[in-house]
Amino acid sequence: MYSGLLIVLLPLALGYGIPCRSRSIIHFINVAVARMVYLILFLMGISLAFVDDLSVHLGTIFTVCLVFLACITVANLAGLWLLDVKRGRLEGERGAPALSKWALLLDSAKLCLVILAGVLLGQLLDPEWFAVERLSEWALMLLLLLIGIQLRNSGMRLRQILLNRWGLAVALVVMVSSWGGGLAGAWLLGMPASQGLAFASGYGWYSLSGILISDQLGPVLGSAAFLNDLARELVAILIIPALMRRHPSCAIGYGGATAMDFTLPVLQRSGGVTVVPVAIVSGFILSLAGPVFILGFLSLTG
Known part of the structure; x- marks a missing residue:
């Protein structure tokens, strides 16, 4: 039952075991990951x-998306709000001027256009000879290998993670509250609980959650x-500046796994350098946990 989980996670584990000190190679890997995301989303289209x-x-598609987005958002913000009540408001330096939200939203729109381009090309292809599932599987394995190398060489060490209690707390609250939202969404849609938990375990990592769930449950789901998860990232971009001063955990946590990359510049400019280690730790943990929990819950669907 867990063979699919082991096969997909093996490249991630292998990549995480590869140390790399060359900046040029790391840069190449970062660029390759960005290109691979576009390729895999194109194949998904x-x-x-x-x-x-x-x-x-x-x-x-849109009904399932909106129901899960609403349930997970409410659950995440409620859990993170309780964490902020315990911690209090953010004190310290102010962030830099806000980034252009339009530029960030445009990047996300490009991803949707890539999928649309895949859909349009797919109308001209014959599924009998174009083995899109096989190509997607190999592309996914290569992506996970590269991501594993990225995470290993991100500079994060176990000691740094364990010592940042705020980052650990944010990641844990996001995980648990997301599962609560996922169960609520599955109940509303009449889906198996395991599928709802898998949907909730993307933590904003749209390129991975969409691919893994498509591979197991089909391209519609x-x-x-x-x-x-893409909508979660867009909402995070919009609400981070408004939430940062009074509810910093909400601002950091709602972006999920993207707190260590895509939404990190927004977080830094809204909350200053104080929030950067917290965001990186929480995003790092959620990035590692995402594929494990998605595939783990999907394996229970049977």
Whole structure:
């Protein structure tokens, strides 16, 4: 039952075991990961095009996305608000001027356009000879290998993670509250609880959650998972500046795994350097936990 979990996580583990001190190689890997994300999302779009009566399933995609987004958002913000009540307001330096939200939103829009391009190309391809599932599987394994190398060489050490109690607390609250939201979403949609937990374990990592769920549950639910986590990232960009002063844990935690990369500049500019270690620790933990829990819960679907 867990063979699929081991096969997919093996490249991640192998990558995490590869030390690399060359800055040029690390830069190459970072660029390759960014390109691989576009490739895999493009292949996911082609897979979506191969679904019979795709227009009929669009309602399902957006309904599942919106229900999970609403449930997980409410659960996350409630849990992180309680953490802020215990910790109090953020004190310290003010952040730099805000980044252009339009530029960040444009980056996310590009990802949607890549999937759309895949759907359009998929209309011209024959699923009998174009082995999109096999290509997606190999591309995913390569992506996980590269991500494993990234995480190993991100500069984070176990001692740094364990000593940052705020970052640990944020990551734990995001995990547990996300599962609560996922269970609520699954109940509302009449889905198995294990699928709801898998949806909730993306933690904003849209490129990974969409691919893994698409591989296990099909491109319709995979697309819903992608949109759910992408929308979470977009909401985070919009609410971080408003939440940072009074509710810093909410601002840091809601972005989930993206707190260590995509939303990190927004967090730094809104809360100053004080929040950077917290964001990196919480994002790092959620990045490691995401694929493990997604595949673990999907393996229970059977």
